[in-house]
Amino acid sequence: MTDIPNLLKQLISTSGLSGHETPVRQLIEEAWKPLTHELTFSRLGSLHGLCCGAGAPPRPSILISAHMDAIGLMVTGIADGFLRLTSVGGIDARILPGQLVTVHGRQDLPGVIVSLPERLLPPHLRGQAIPLEYMLVDTGLLPERVKRLVRVGDLVSFAQQPFETAAETMVGHTMDNRASVAALTHCLSELKKQTHAWDVWAVASVQEEVTLGGAFTSTYQLRPNLAIAVDVTFASSPGSPSHRTYPMGEGPTLVMGPNIHPVLFKTLKETAERLEIPYSMETAPRHTGTDAYAMQIVAEGIPCMVIGIPLRYMHTPVEMVAIKDITRAGRLMAEFIAGLDADFMSRLTWDD
Template sequence: MEASSYEFLKQLLHTPSPSGYERPIQDVVRKYVASFADTVRTDAHGNVIACKNPEAKVRVMFAGHCDQIGMLVTHFHDSGFIYAQTIGGWDPQQLIGQRMVIWASGGPIPAVISRKPIHLLTDEERKQVVKLDDLWLDIGAKTKQEAQELVRIGDPVTLQLGLVEMRNGLANSPAMDNKTGLWTVIEALRRASLQSLQVGVYAVSTVAEEIGLRGAQTSAFGVDPHIGIAVDVTHATDCPTIDKRQQGDIALGNGPVIFRGPNMNPVVTERLIATAKEKLIPFQMSASGRAVPNDANALQLNRAGVATGLVSLPNRYMHSAVEMVALEDLDRAADLLAAFVVGLNGDEDFTP
């Protein structure tokens, strides 16, 4: 991974982007793509759409959602504690004892989220799964008035952000889902832009995936692609307790994952596989027998239908503070997407 691309990834992972509050990360994307995209625009929904070769008759759209799961402030306790509801699919157990940040208009405010200590739990409470209603944010305020001078109802909240490198080329951070996918589609556009292109390539930083694939739906309508490839994370199964019989055998560091199934166009899928083999890009296979819960779902159903593919990045501990990926998997995924579009002449038939 080139140094400038790695810095871009770190910047993404240090920037807050809970669904509905994606403006800061979209500013980062716009600044980065300006040096190599022919056009960059932001639609009314907030999707950032960067394009290379916009005059081409065949349009290929890469979709990587920029939003992360988070929270938003809903209530102030008289003693200055703050309550919040979730944005996206949280396991409340993951939130106990976490360092958080409230992104207020006056700047970020550090917070912790917790509940009463285990010593004070009753025997019955110790047996119960924690509920979100039992957790609160603590910013150190002494009164409701003090908290309200800093924070407003509706302010977004995230886990404390930041990339931590680990052994064997691995790294952990909140929001690997899906800032890694966002990085991949932007980097694929950059790498493709350095070569000859016969098709128009649109890399879209989509919003609001975590609350219903909303940005992919609206941006795909605007781009009207003939071919669409979504890039998101998928569950790595190379850790204890996960049943590989249903989830597949997916390991960090073994390459991006190409999906097969009814949500994916078989011609696109086979071309992705052939491209990976031709370019000697390591890859893994997985399958889904249903509509996938990511942007590939919205892409496939756009207008009269889009020939859709899904390339995923293995991720351990999804929707937690310690999501873990192999950086080499991201690099290989960007190479795969770039090689895929460079290999198109615009006359291909993707009819199943």
């Protein structure tokens, strides 16, 4: 049995910004090796783990995807030894000043994000949140040394240490979406304990935060009959709109909307109810903001489902998730997959 809190801690402590996922992919490979029959990579670097089903070939297959790429920052220029920045993925600049970071130059360098003192800012920016272009990374090194070690285009990742709270929740950067990678891992270890007729492709996808690139390309390559994306969703916190946030620690969300095949939604919901796994219903009237948005329209089209893990403070270095929601999402997927029989696709209709 995989130790999920420990795995998650390792996952978020390993870098893997969008487009540069290799370090974290190597860690996931290690975790998935004992749980899968075969591990391969896509040409863009997504990890594909295959668990062969027990059904007679040719077997149908399901793809379960969690993106492994992280948001972060990139060096756009060097001024007197200080680094100018742009974002990779959606970054809220308000939370950046004072953050500890790692600059991935010719060697990894610790640094801190600083902003200009208020009196040096242009007048129209005083007294308000400072845009990213007025922030810098200070590595404490002399300009000459910075010039040798850092160049434009180098990555900068968050260095906040993860910690566990007293309430079995974990806090850290990149819970989006390593929490879902942990859920996939839990699903794979659950599947190991039971027989399943279908082939299962577990995919740790690349570049979700920028182009959904991993989802488009891996789905094209693997051509599953069904696909499930697991991603984090907004958990409720003080002042959050109740119709767009979901309680943390009370189970994963099951998403409904045009990105979702209604029969898949219904079957997952019934599975959760049968197993008494708590869940919330989430509606996504447009873009689900997940790999499923790409996977649905690959090749001839793939019926999709999205499972959400409620997370507080999304896209900050203190993203918070409940460990229980991760294991529940993993177990729910495993039970759903174990229940897929040879005729499932014939019941996946649009008629009723």
